[in-house]
Amino acid sequence: MNISDLRQEYLHAALDESTVASDPFVQFKRWLEEALAAELPLANAMTLATVSSAGRPSARIVLLKHLDDRGFVFFTNYESRKGRELAANRAASLLFHWIELERQVRVEGAVEKISPRESDEYFAQRPLLARHAAIASQQSTVIANRAALEKRFADIVEQCGGHPARPAHWGGYSVVPEAIEFWQGRENRLHDRLHYSRAGKGWKIERLAP
Numbered sequence: 001m002n003i004s005d006l007r008q009e010y011l012h013a014a015l016d017e018s019t020v021a022s023d024p025f026v027q028f029k030r031w032l033e034e035a036l037a038a039e040l041p042l043a044n045a046m047t048l049a050t051v052s053s054a055g056r057p058s059a060r061i062v063l064l065k066h067l068d069d070r071g072f073v074f075f076t077n078y079e080s081r082k083g084r085e086l087a088a089n090r091a092a093s094l095l096f097h098w099i100e101l102e103r104q105v106r107v108e109g110a111v112e113k114i115s116p117r118e119s120d121e122y123f124a125q126r127p128l129l130a131r132h133a134a135i136a137s138q139q140s141t142v143i144a145n146r147a148a149l150e151k152r153f154a155d156i157v158e159q160c161g162g163h164p165a166r167p168a169h170w171g172g173y174s175v176v177p178e179a180i181e182f183w184q185g186r187e188n189r190l191h192d193r194l195h196y197s198r199a200g201k202g203w204k205i206e207r208l209a210p
Contacts, residue, residue, distance in 0.1 A: 012102040015184035015192035017205060024180040024196040024203055035098045047095040053088035071174040072107060079169045080139035086111050092175050102185035109177040119171035132157050134170045
């Protein structure tokens with residue numbers, strides 16, 4: 001297989017200034033609803049990119065769990081690598097890639113923790129064993145082996161029972177956007193890119209070259 005020979009034409013749709021919403025949150029919800037209607041797997045999956053205090057980037061997939069006028073909300077261990085990096089540098093970027101619809105959405109902004117009450121409410125909705133796992137996992141730390149992880153998990157299940165409380169080290173972040181870009185694949189690589197940036201209380205929309 002020669003990777004350089006892989007090709008795909010983008011013919012699904014177009015993206016035009018005259019038809020998009022003036023508010024990028026409204027536009028994003030439209031696209032997310034279309035991704036869900038198309039029954040795409042994990043349509044709420046997004047790449048989260050962070051930067052360490054030394055300026056080293058890292059990225060991983062997380063799940064969008066809430067969207068409101070403040071931003072894009074996900075949940076994680078605050079003491080994980082991403083949590084430590086966000087504590088040192090609040091700048092973050094998100095990327096949604098709905099390949100079947102030939103679409104991407106990029107979000108750039110800064111994170112802020114959501115309230116403990118909101119984190120408690122979401123934690124209580126999670127499957128019981130997922131709550132136990134959030135308590136048991138010292139995310140991103142080196143562990144001896146799989147058996148050690150499973151033993152710690154079993155111990156937490158026994159200790160916490162059916163009503164585990166949210167641990168202080170676990171909760172939600174909201175990525176508050178300063179810019180959101182919508183990308184629609186087009187024929188001959190002449191892709192549509194519409195870039196929203198904050199302008200006072202509203203948003204400015206600009207077309208970017210592909």
